Amino acid sequence: MIVALEIETLAVRRGERRLFDDLSLTLAAGEALTLGGANGAGKTTLLRAIAGLIAPSAGTIGFAGVAGPLDPDDARRADLHLVGHLDALKTTRTAGDELAFQAAWCGGDAASAAAAAETLGLTRLLGLAVRQLSAGQRRRLALARLLAAPRKLWLLDEPLAPLDAAHRALLGELMARHLDGGGLIVAATHDPLPLPARRLDL
Amino acid sequence: MSALLRLYRRELALAWNGGGGPLLALGFYAAVTALAPLAIGPEPERLRVIAPGFAWIALALASLLSLDRLYERDFEDGALDLLALGPLPLEAVAAIKALAQWTAAGAPLALAAPFAATALGAPPALSGMVLATAAIGALAFAFVGGLGAALALGSRRGGLIIAVIVLPLITPPVIFGGGALSAFTGGLPWLSGFLALIAYALAAAALCPLFAAMACRTAVS
Numbered sequence: 001m002i003v004a005l006e007i008e009t010l011a012v013r014r015g016e017r018r019l020f021d022d023l024s025l026t027l028a029a030g031e032a033l034t035l036g037g038a039n040g041a042g043k044t045t046l047l048r049a050i051a052g053l054i055a056p057s058a059g060t061i062g063f064a065g066v067a068g069p070l071d072p073d074d075a076r077r078a079d080l081h082l083v084g085h086l087d088a089l090k091t092t093r094t095a096g097d098e099l100a101f102q103a104a105w106c107g108g109d110a111a112s113a114a115a116a117a118e119t120l121g122l123t124r125l126l127g128l129a130v131r132q133l134s135a136g137q138r139r140r141l142a143l144a145r146l147l148a149a150p151r152k153l154w155l156l157d158e159p160l161a162p163l164d165a166a167h168r169a170l171l172g173e174l175m176a177r178h179l180d181g182g183g184l185i186v187a188a189t190h191d192p193l194p195l196p197a198r199r200l201d202l
Numbered sequence: 203m204s205a206l207l208r209l210y211r212r213e214l215a216l217a218w219n220g221g222g223g224p225l226l227a228l229g230f231y232a233a234v235t236a237l238a239p240l241a242i243g244p245e246p247e248r249l250r251v252i253a254p255g256f257a258w259i260a261l262a263l264a265s266l267l268s269l270d271r272l273y274e275r276d277f278e279d280g281a282l283d284l285l286a287l288g289p290l291p292l293e294a295v296a297a298i299k300a301l302a303q304w305t306a307a308g309a310p311l312a313l314a315a316p317f318a319a320t321a322l323g324a325p326p327a328l329s330g331m332v333l334a335t336a337a338i339g340a341l342a343f344a345f346v347g348g349l350g351a352a353l354a355l356g357s358r359r360g361g362l363i364i365a366v367i368v369l370p371l372i373t374p375p376v377i378f379g380g381g382a383l384s385a386f387t388g389g390l391p392w393l394s395g396f397l398a399l400i401a402y403a404l405a406a407a408a409l410c411p412l413f414a415a416m417a418c419r420t421a422v423s
Contacts, residue, residue, distance in 0.1 A: 051287060054423045082287060086280025092219055093212075101212050105205060105288050 002063045002070065002079045002152040003029045005050070005184055010059035012042065012049055019045050020202060023059070029152070032175065032185040034193050037202035043188035044085070046202065047155045050186065051082040063153075081106065082155045087142035089130045095141055096126035099148070106149035116147035119174070121167075135162040143171065146178075154178065156187040169194060205289045210298050216275075217268065217306035224310040227264045231311055234260040235318040246323045253322035254332060254383035257315050261336055262372055264311050265343035269368070270361035272299060272351040273414075277421055286422050292415035300348040300410065308340030324387075331386050335379040335399060342375045342403040343368075345410040352414035355421040375402050 005027040012019050019042035027033050035043040048054045050061055052072065063075035089098050099122070103113035117123045120140045125133060133141065139162045146154055154175075160168050172194030175185055179195070187193060217223060238256050239249055276282040285295050315336035316329035324332070350368035354360040382395030 048283075048423075051283075053283060053286060076287065077289060080287070082283060084280050084283055086278075086283070088280040088284040090212075090216060090275075090279070090281070093215065097212075097215075101208060102284065104208050105284065107289065 001065055002075055002184065003066055003182070004064040005153060005186070006060075006062040006064060007050070008060050008062070010049070010061065011057050012045055012054060013057045014045065025200065027184050027186065029182040029184060030179050032179055032187065032193065032195060032197035034197045034199050035186065035188040035202060036190070036199055041202040043202060044157055047082065047084075047157055047186060047188055050153075051080060051155055052076045053082075078107075079151045080153045080155065081146050081149075081151050082157075083142055083146065083159060084157045085161070087138045089138055089141060091129065091131035093130060094126065095122065095128055095130055095133060095137075098130055099126065099141060099144055102142075102145040103148035106145050106151070108145070108149035112150075113144070113148040116144040119147055120144050120170070136164055136167065139163060140167060147174065152183050154183065154185045154187075156185065156189075158189055159187055160189055160191045160193075206294065206298060209285075209288075209290065209295065210302055213299050213302035214305055217272075217302050223268070223306055227267050227307045227311055228314055230267055231260050231264040231314055231318065234263060235321065238322055250323035250325075253319045253324035254328065254387060255380045256322060257319040257324075257332060257336070258339070258376055258380045258383070260318060261311055261315055261340060262343060262369070262376055265308060265340060265347060265372075266365050266368060268303070268307055269347045269351045269364050270354075272303060272348060273355050273418065273421075274351070274360055277355050282418060282422050286418065292418050293411045296348055296352065296411035296414035296418070297345075297407070300345045300407070300414075303348060304341050304344035308344045309337065312337035312340045328383070328387060331383060331392075335382055335396065338399050338403050339375045339379045342399075342406045343372055345403075345406040346371045349410040349414045349417070352417035352421075355417060375399055378402060 007023060007025050010023040011021045035046060037043055045054060049056055063070045063072055099113050099117060100110065117126060122140055122144060125137060130138065159171060163171060176195045179185065242248060242252065276285060286292055312333060316332045319332045320326055320329060347368050350364040353367055354363040357363055378395045378399040382392045382399060385392035385395060
C-alpha cells in the first residue's frame with residue numbers, strides 16, 4: 001500500500017526537449033498536489049512518468065509503504081490509478097460493459113462497480129452505448145474506476161475539464177474523502193481543485 | 203486467470219462487432235475466391251490444380267483485413283495505457299489480442315476454406331486437410347498480424363504498413379501449408395510440411411507477443 005510518493009532529481013526529455021530537470025518532491029498520505037503550467041509544460045508527461053509509462057532520463061520515482069520502499073512496478077500495478085484525458089472507453093460497447101471491464105481490470109467487482117456508478121449518477125446510463133454519452137458523462141464513467149477499485153494513488157489528468165458544476169463539486173467531495181482515507185492525489189489541472197492542495201508549476 | 207478471461211471476452215466482442223467482424227472477412231474471402239475462375243479461366247482441370255493454393259492466398263489476404271484496428275484504436279482512445287498498467291504483462295495482453303483476432307476472423311475463415319477450395323474444384327476428400335492447415339495457418343497469421351499492427355502504431359496509413367510488414371513474414375506458413383496440401387493431393391509425403399506449419403505457428407505464438415509488447419511500450423511512452 002502506497003503511503004508516500006518520492007520523486008528525486010527527476011529529468012525527462014521528449015526528443016530534444018527537456019521538460020523538467022532536477023525535479024524533487026515528496027507527497028505523503030492524505031496530501032493532494034496540483035500540477036499547473038502552460039500547455040506543453042509537461043504536466044501529462046510527469047503523470048505518465050509517475051505511472052511508469054515514460055522512462056525518466058535521470059532521477060528516480062519511488063513509492064513507499066508503511067514498512068519502507070516498495071518495488072515500483074508492483075506498487076504501480078497494485079495501487080495506482082491513472083485517469084488520462086483520453087477515457088479508454090470503447091464507443092461501440094455499452095457503458096455498463098465498459099465500467100464492468102475497467103473495474104474488474106483494476107481489481108474491483110460487480111458490486112463495487114454498481115456502487116461507483118450509483119455515486120457518480122451513472123446508473124441509468126449503463127444500458128447506453130458509450131458513443132451516446134456526452135463528454136462529461138464519459139469522463140464520469142472513466143472516473144468510476146477510481147471508486148470501483150480502491151487504490152491509494154490517483155493520477156488525474158484534467159479531471160474537471162468536461163464536468164458540470166454539480167459534478168465538479170461531487171468529484172471534489174470524493175477526492176476529499178479519498179485524502180481523508182489516507183489516499184494521495186496528483187492532478188494536472190488548469191482549474192483550481194475544490195479542496196486544499198499544494199501546487200507545483202512546471 | 204479472471205483478468206485473462208475478461209480481456210479475452212472484451213477483445214473478442216470488439217473484434218466480432220467492430221468493423222464488420224467475421225462477416226466482412228468472409229465476404230472478402232468469397233469475393234477473392236470468385237475472382238480465380240475469372241482471372242485464370244473456368245476450365246475445371248486448371249482450377250482444380252490451383253484450388254488449394256488459391257484458397258490459401260485468399261485466406262492470407264483476408265487475415266490482413268481487420269488488423270489495423272487491433273492496436274490503433276486502443277492507442278487513440280487511451281485504452282492502451284489502461285492495458286499497459288493492468289494486472290497482466292503486455293506480452294500476455296498481446297497474446298490474448300492475437301487469440302481473440304484468430305477466434306473472430308481466423309477461425310471463421312478456416313471454416314470457410316474447405317468450401318472455397320471445393321468450389322474451385324478441389325476434391326471434397328481434401329476438405330479435412332484444408333480445414334486443418336487453414337486453422338493452423340490462420341493462427342500464425344493472427345500472431346504475426348498482431349506484431350505488424352503493434353509495429354505500425356502511431357504511423358499514418360497504418361493499414362498499408364501492416365500489410366507490407368506482415369506479408370513477407372507469412373510466406374513460410376503459406377509455403378508449408380500450401381506445400382502440404384499439394385503433396386497430400388498428389389499422394390506424396392505431406393507430414394513434414396504440415397509439421398513445419400505447426401512449428402511456425404507455435405514459434406509465432408511464442409515470439410510475436412514479446413515484440414508486440416515492446417512496440418506497445420514504445421508507443422505509449
